[in-house]
Every structure is written in structure tokens, then in C-alpha cells.
Amino acid sequence: MHAFRSHTCAELNKSNVGDTVRLSGWVHRIRDHGGVLFVDLRDHYGITQVLCDPDSPVFADLEKVRSEWCIRIDGNVKARDESLINDKIPTGEIEVFVRDLEVLGASEELPLMVFGDQEYPEETRLKYRFLDLRREAMQKNMKLRSDVVTSMRKRMWELDFREYQTPIITASSPEGARDFLVPSRLHPGKFYALPQAPQQFKQLMMVAGFDKYFQIAPCFRDEDPRADRSPTDFYQLDMEMSFVTQQDVFDTIQPVLKGVFEEFGGGRKVDQDWPQISYKDAALWYGTDKPDLRNPIKMQVVSDHFRGSGFAIFAKLLEQEGTEIRAIPAPTGGSRKFCDRMNKFAQQEGLPGMGYIFWREKTADAVAQELGIPVKDAQAKLKSGEVEGGMEAAGPLAKNIGPERTEAIRQQLGLGIGDAAFFLGGKPKAFEPVAGRARNVIGDELNLLDRDRFAFAWIVDFPIFQMDDETGKLDFDHNPFSMPQGGMEALEGDPLAVRGYQYDLACNGYELVSGAIRNHKPEIMFKAFDLAGYGEDEVRKRFGGMVNAFQYGAPPHGGCAAGVDRIVMLLADQENIREVVMFPMNQRAEDLMMNAPSEPQNEQLRELHLRVIPQD
Numbered sequence: 001m002h003a004f005r006s007h008t009c010a011e012l013n014k015s016n017v018g019d020t021v022r023l024s025g026w027v028h029r030i031r032d033h034g035g036v037l038f039v040d041l042r043d044h045y046g047i048t049q050v051l052c053d054p055d056s057p058v059f060a061d062l063e064k065v066r067s068e069w070c071i072r073i074d075g076n077v078k079a080r081d082e083s084l085i086n087d088k089i090p091t092g093e094i095e096v097f098v099r100d101l102e103v104l105g106a107s108e109e110l111p112l113m114v115f116g117d118q119e120y121p122e123e124t125r126l127k128y129r130f131l132d133l134r135r136e137a138m139q140k141n142m143k144l145r146s147d148v149v150t151s152m153r154k155r156m157w158e159l160d161f162r163e164y165q166t167p168i169i170t171a172s173s174p175e176g177a178r179d180f181l182v183p184s185r186l187h188p189g190k191f192y193a194l195p196q197a198p199q200q201f202k203q204l205m206m207v208a209g210f211d212k213y214f215q216i217a218p219c220f221r222d223e224d225p226r227a228d229r230s231p232t233d234f235y236q237l238d239m240e241m242s243f244v245t246q247q248d249v250f251d252t253i254q255p256v257l258k259g260v261f262e263e264f265g266g267g268r269k270v271d272q273d274w275p276q277i278s279y280k281d282a283a284l285w286y287g288t289d290k291p292d293l294r295n296p297i298k299m300q301v302v303s304d305h306f307r308g309s310g311f312a313i314f315a316k317l318l319e320q321e322g323t324e325i326r327a328i329p330a331p332t333g334g335s336r337k338f339c340d341r342m343n344k345f346a347q348q349e350g351l352p353g354m355g356y357i358f359w360r361e362k363t364a365d366a367v368a369q370e371l372g373i374p375v376k377d378a379q380a381k382l383k384s385g386e387v388e389g390g391m392e393a394a395g396p397l398a399k400n401i402g403p404e405r406t407e408a409i410r411q412q413l414g415l416g417i418g419d420a421a422f423f424l425g426g427k428p429k430a431f432e433p434v435a436g437r438a439r440n441v442i443g444d445e446l447n448l449l450d451r452d453r454f455a456f457a458w459i460v461d462f463p464i465f466q467m468d469d470e471t472g473k474l475d476f477d478h479n480p481f482s483m484p485q486g487g488m489e490a491l492e493g494d495p496l497a498v499r500g501y502q503y504d505l506a507c508n509g510y511e512l513v514s515g516a517i518r519n520h521k522p523e524i525m526f527k528a529f530d531l532a533g534y535g536e537d538e539v540r541k542r543f544g545g546m547v548n549a550f551q552y553g554a555p556p557h558g559g560c561a562a563g564v565d566r567i568v569m570l571l572a573d574q575e576n577i578r579e580v581v582m583f584p585m586n587q588r589a590e591d592l593m594m595n596a597p598s599e600p601q602n603e604q605l606r607e608l609h610l611r612v613i614p615q616d
Contacts, residue, residue, distance in 0.1 A: 004072055004104075010046025014093045016077045021096060023048060024072040024104065026134065027065055029115050037062055039098075041073065044139065047089055050075060050096040058101040068114055068131070070105035073098045122578070127592040129583055141580050145568045148264055149216055152237050152564075155256045161214040161239065166201040168194065168218070171545075178222035180232075188609035194220035194233075197561060199481075200546050202240040203518055206557040207549045214239040216564065222589075227576045228510055228566055231589040240559030246501050246517050249558050250274075250458060253513065257505070257562060261454050264571045269453040274505075278461040283428065284326075287436025289462075292509030293455035295443035299435060302327045302423070305409050311400040314355070317425050325425040326435060329413045330442045333420040334358035338445070339395060342422055345441055349434045351424075355397045357406060358420035391417045440509065454507055454570070461485070462502040465495040465531065475532050478502055482516040483558075484528065491527045501558065512567060515560025522550045 004024040012021065025043035032038075037052045039062070050073055052062045065071060075096040086092030111127075112120045114134045125132040132138060153163065172179050172193040179193040195201075197219045205213050217238040225231035237256075241249065254274060261270045271293075282289050285298045303324045306314040317323050333339070339356040346354035393406040413421055422438060424431045443449050464484055466477035474495055482500035484490045490498050505513035519525050525547070529539045540547055568580040578584040585591055605611065 001074075008045040009041055009043040009048040010090050012048055012077055012091050012094050012096070014079060017079045017094060019077045020074065020099075021077055022072065022074050023050070023096065025070070026114075027067055027069045027071060030065065030067065039065070041071070046091060048091045048094075048096060049080075049086075050098050052098040056098055058098060061101050061103075062098060065101075065103070066107065068107040068110055068134070069103060070107075072102040072104055074100035123586060123592060126578075126584065126586050129593050133582070138579075141568070141572045141574070142582060144264060144572055145564075145580055145582075148260060148568050148571065149235075149564060151260050151263055152256065152562075153216065155259055156214045156237075156239070159212075159252060159256070161212040162210075163215055164205065164210070164213050165215060166195070166198040166217065170195050170201075180220050180222050183608040183610055185607055196221050197236070198238050200543070202238060202559065203481075203520075203546060203557065204549050206240055206242045207552070207554045209242075209555075211242045212240075213559075217561075225585070225587050225589065228569065230565065230577060230581065230584060231587075232585050235564040236561040237564060238559070238561045240557060242555040242557045244517070244556070244558050246460070246503060246558065249515060249517070249560055250276075250503075253505075253560055253562065257456075257512070257567070260567065261571065265454060266571075266573075269450075271453065271455050274456040274458055276458045276460050279459055279463065280461065282457075282459050283432055287432045287434075287439055288509075289459050289504060290506040290509060290511040291436075291457060291459075292440065292443070292449070293457055293506075294449045294451065294453050294508060295439065296448055297329055297331075297439050297443050299326050299328050299439060300413060301325070302409055302412065305405045305412075306401065306425075309401040309405055311355070311397060314423070314425050322427050323425065324428060325423055326428075326431075327409065327413055328422045328424070328435060328439050328442060329415055330420040330422060330446060331415065331448065332418055332446050333442060334360055334418040335420075336394070339420055339422075341445075342438065342442065345438065346424075346434065349437065351431075351434060354438065355395075355423040356420055357393050357395045357398045357409065357423075359391050359393055359410060359415060359417055361391060361417055397423065456505060456507050459504045459506055460502075461499045462504075463496065464498045464500045464502075464528065467496060473533065479516050480528065480532070481519050481525070483519045484524065487521075488524050488527060491524065491531060495531050503560070505560075505562075508570060510566050510570065511563075512570075513560050513562045515558065517556070517558035520550055520554040520556055522547055525550070 001022050004022070006022045007016075009023055009025050023041055025041045028040040028042035028047060030037065030039050035054060037059070039050050039052070040047050041050050052059050056062070073096065075098045077094050077096055080086075080093055080095055110131065112118070112124055112131055114131060133142065156163070169182060169192045177196055179196065182192040182194065184190045184192060198215060198217050202213050215238045217236055218233055219236055220233045223229060223231055239253065241252065258270055258272075277285075277291075279289055282291055284301070285291070287299065301324055303318055306325050307318050309315050314325050318325065330338075330342075335358065339358055343353045343356065393403065393410070398406045409421065410416075415421060422442070424435050424438070462478045462482070464477060464480070464482060465474050467474055478500065479502055482502040485499045485501055501517035503515055504511050519528065526536050526539060530536070565577050565581060569575075569577050572580050574580060583591070583593065590596065600612075
């Protein structure tokens with residue numbers, strides 16, 4: 001028999017009754033039922049119930065065993081009584097009577113329990129990640145991650161892509177985030193960088209004629225942590241193709257991702273139609289370039305209804321250039337209680353408040369005021385049907401702008417009794433992020449989201465340039481290496497009107513994919529950088545490898561990268577990316593388990609010709 005096991009803890013069933021077996025694993029749970037010990041033995045594959053009574057030669061030894069000890073047992077497979085069968089596990093029809101026991105690894109007192117669903121502070125979970133990972137949910141998440149990556153690879157190979165590896169130690173990248181720098185021992189005072197992405201290398205592969213590339217690539221960025229982003233490293237499905245248009249890239253990656261979500265989405269609906277929404281429209285309708293389309297709310301511009309109105313705040317605001325008023329429809333949100341709650345939300349976001357109107361059935365007070373009769377008489381007329389109730393608009397805004405403007409707003413937004421609308425105004429870039437968050441909160445609180453669904457949208461037509469409001473300086477708004485729509489001719493006109501062949505894929509409020517058709521023509525690249533204030537010499541200095549390659553017959557090419565961590569996070573129905581990463585950092589970019597970052601030894605610093613300057 002094998003030194004440690006004849007079967008895993010998920011293999012045994014009724015056909016094994018009478019067999020002598022050997023199992024190894026961890027003590028998941030111990031129960032003492034009147035002198036009979038029951039132990040749930042767990043390994044990576046499942047759980048088998050083993051038992052022992054005083055007739056067993058190792059009964060006294062098993063009594064000493066505690067949770068999470070690693071043990072080996074030999075025993076005989078027995079059928080469980082009919083009433084004790086556990087249908088929830090594959091081994092639920094049998095149990096193993098222990099005849100021999102070996103402790104492979106004893107455990108000290110546990111800092112966190114593996115059995116059960118207890119919540120522990122994140123710092124504890126990350127410091128003892130090796131124990132945290134033993135928990136059923138974490139084992140499931142990590143297996144899911146592995147299966148998703150395998151599926152991605154298989155699907156890319158089926159599309160005739162080949163996987164190539166790019167360097168991990170390289171030069172500083174133009175990706176826009178902070179690099180992790182690596183000092184060179186052989187070249188004192190010079191530094192390598194960990195790649196923020198394989199961007200330049202995959203483009204160089206296209207110049208080299210490889211046509212279709214992909215890689216499950218590690219990327220390194222020194223970023224501030226968020227729930228959906230690692231502060232140090234992440235993995236992406238990276239791909240690039242030659243002789244392609246933007247639509248070709250969509251048509252290639254879309255079936256891959258759709259297949260992955262259908263395979264691992266647990267039966268949740270995967271949208272078949274992935275709309276293409278311009279960056280401008282996404283900002284207008286959703287307040288973000290990564291909209292959650294499970295939420296049906298679309299914001300609209302309602303500026304004309306407030307020009308010259310009795311609501312002085314908005315009326316005066318609209319006299320300033322570049323301002324507008326937007327409405328966030330809130331179907332079923334027509335109660336003062338909900339409106340007040342959203343107004344408080346706006347205040348928590350740093351705004352004075354958020355104007356609102358809600359529509360309700362006409363009250364007796366309103367009828368009395370219209371007809372000039374006592375409220376009591378109005379109540380009687382409403383009850384008898386002599387007067388139709390209809391609807392009325394309520395809230396401070398409605399009173400200020402009057403019934404005609406209020407009704408026009410209602411009709412434009414398609415709202416009715418029991419609905420509401422919220423209003424924000426100013427320069428769009430200033431209030432759009434708050435409007436987008438408000439839209440999400442409204443959709444969530446009013447249960448408007450179809451939560452059993454993956455809703456995708458391509459965001460396209462990103463602006464290449466932006467103007468700094470304070471300095472008046474033109475700079476890149478998004479990826480500077482995207483091909484401008486219209487090529488060189490587009491760059492001869494208004495730079496702020498130039499759109500790039502750049503695109504993102506949003507799903508359920510997260511950015512899953514980012515990519516572009518690349519600017520492969522040096523003359524167009526130099527012109528684009530010149531508009532942003534970067535001369536040709538600086539471009540050649542910073543991106544010399546790529547610029548040099550593009551002078552030797554570069555093909556048109558483009559691609560994208562899909563975030564593996566975020567995809568698995570969505571499929572696992574998690575809200576924090578650390579739940580699907582094997583060994584993540586904490587919020588301060590620290591590895592509590594390995595004590596990283598750590599102070600270097602003086603000898604290491606001397607070799608690298610470095611000196612650490614103490615902080616004040």
C-alpha cells in the first residue's frame with residue numbers, strides 16, 4: 001500500500017465496503033458520541049468520516065488528536081446506517097473504522113478556525129493565509145481560478161493563438177502607473193523596472209511577424225489598493241493581433257470571455273448582445289466608463305427645463321459656460337423618506353445636497369387648493385369620484401419651477417406615480433462621478449438590478465487628449481499609443497475632438513478589458529506627442545525600442561488585456577479581489593505572512609551602491 005494513501009477523501013463509496021484503505025488529511029472536526037469518536041478527515045478533494053471505539057488499538061491515540069492535525073489512518077470501509085447517510089458529500093454512504101493511526105503533523109492552537117464560517121479580521125487571515133486557504137470557500141475560489149485560467153488558455157489555442165513569454169525585468173513602462181524599480185548591481189545608479197504590462201514587447205512581436213500572441217501575464221504596478229485592485233501585482237489574459245481592426249479584436253475576445261462566463265457562471269445569465277457605447281454617452285448616461293448595465297437607469301440632460309426657472313441655483317448655474325443639469329430617474333423611488341435618504345447620500349459625498357421631485361397621487365390638500373374648497377369637501381369629492389385624483393409632483397424643486405416644467409420633466413424621463421427623479425448640476429466632469437455613484441445606490445436600494453446576470457458593454461471612442469483646467473496645458477487623456485481615428489488628418493484639427501481606437505469592456509460595474517488599435521506609424525506618433533508637449537527627442541529617448549522598430553515595416557496591429565483577478569472575482573461572486581488571489585497583500589501593500597517589504601542588509605545595499613535615507 002502507498003505510504004500515505006490508497007484513496008483521496010472524496011473517492012470512497014458503497015462499492016468500497018469491506019475494503020482496507022489508507023487515507024491522509026487534516027482533522028476537520030471531532031465528535032465524541034458516548035465513547036465513540038467520529039472524525040471528519042479532509043483533504044483537497046473532500047471529506048470522509050472515520051470513526052473509532054475502544055475496540056480499536058489506536059483509540060487512546062485518536063483521543064489526543066485535535067483540529068487541523070495532519071494524520072494518516074488505516075481502516076475498514078463500512079456502510080452507514082440508512083438513517084445516517086449524508087447526501088451532501090460524495091462519501092456520505094460510508095465511513096471508515098480506524099485500525100491504525102500516524103500523526104504526520106501536529107498543530108498548535110489555531111489563530112483561526114478552518115471549520116465553519118466564522119469571520120476573522122483581514123490582518124489575521126493574511127498573516128495566517130496558509131490556514132485561511134484551507135477553508136472550503138477559499139479552496140473553491142482557488143480551484144475556480146485555476147480552472148478559469150485553463151479554460152482561457154484552451155480557448156485561445158483553439159483560435160490559433162500561441163503563448164509567448166515576455167521579460168519580467170525590463171525598462172520603465174508608459175502604462176501610466178508607478179513602476180516597481182529594481183536596482184542594477186552591474187550598472188550602479190541605473191534601474192530596471194518590473195513590467196506594468198507586456199505592452200511594448202507584444203507590439204514588438206507583431207513587428208517581428210508573429211501575428212497572434214497571448215499570455216497569462218503577471219503585471220506589476222505600485223498602486224493604491226482598492227477592493228477590486230491589487231496594490232502590487234495582478235494577472236491578465238494579454239493578447240495582440242496583426243492586420244486587424246477594432247471590430248476584429250472584439251470578435252476574437254468576446255467569444256472567449258462569453259464562453260468562460262457561461263462555463264463558470266453558475267447558471268447566471270450571460271448577455272449575448274454586448275453593446276458598443278461611446279465614452280461620451282457612457283459618462284452622460286451612467287456617470288462612469290464602466291457602467292453596470294444590470295441597472296436600467298439612464299441619466300438625461302434636463303437643462304432646458306431649468307433655464308430661467310424659479311429655481312435660482314440651477315438657473316444661475318446654467319448662465320455659466322460648460323454647465324448642465326442632469327436627472328437621475330428613480331422608478332418606484334417616489335417617497336419623501338427615500339428622497340431624503342438620497343439627499344443625505346449626496347451630502348456625504350461632499351455636495352450641499354441633491355435636488356429631487358417625486359410624483360404621487362393627488363392629495364385632498366392639493367384638490368382643495370385647486371378648487372378653493374375646504375379639505376374635508378375635497379376628501380369627499382375624491383372618495384365619491386366626483387373629482388379625479390390624478391397625480392401631483394412633490395418636493396422643493398417642483399414648487400420652485402412650477403407644474404408645467406415639472407410635467408415636461410416627468411414626460412421626458414417617462415416617470416409616473418410612485419417614481420422620483422434626482423438632479424445634479426455644474427460642469428459634468430465635476431459632478432459625473434457622484435452622479436454615477438448615486439445611480440448605483442438608487443438602483444441597488446430600489447432593487448432595480450437583475451442580480452442573476454452578467455451584463456457586458458464595450459466602451460469606445462475614448463478622447464486622446466484633455467485640457468488641464470488650471471494650467472490650460474494639453475496632455476494625454478488616455479493611452480498615448482492608440483491610433484487616432486482619422487490618422488494624421490485628425491491631428492491637424494482640434495486636439496480635444498480627436499478620438500482614439502481605444503476600448504474597454506465593462507461588466508457589472510467593473511472594467512474587465514482594456515485595449516486599443518496601436519499607433520504603428522512613427523510620424524503620427526511624433527505628431528500626437530508633440531501636441532501634448534513632448535518633442536521627438538524625448539519620445540525617442542523614452543520609447544526608443546518601439547519607435548526604432550516601427551521604422552522597419554510595422555504592420556497595423558491591436559489587442560487587449562483582460563483582468564484575470566477581476567473575472568474570477570465576479571465568477572466567485574466576491575466583492576474583494578483578495579478572496580480570489582492566493583497570497584495577496586494587505587491594504588498597505590504588506591505581505592504579513594512573509595514580512596515584506598523588509599529592510600535590506602547593509603551588504604546588499606553596498607553591492608547595489610545604494611544608501612537608505614532615514615525619514616524625518
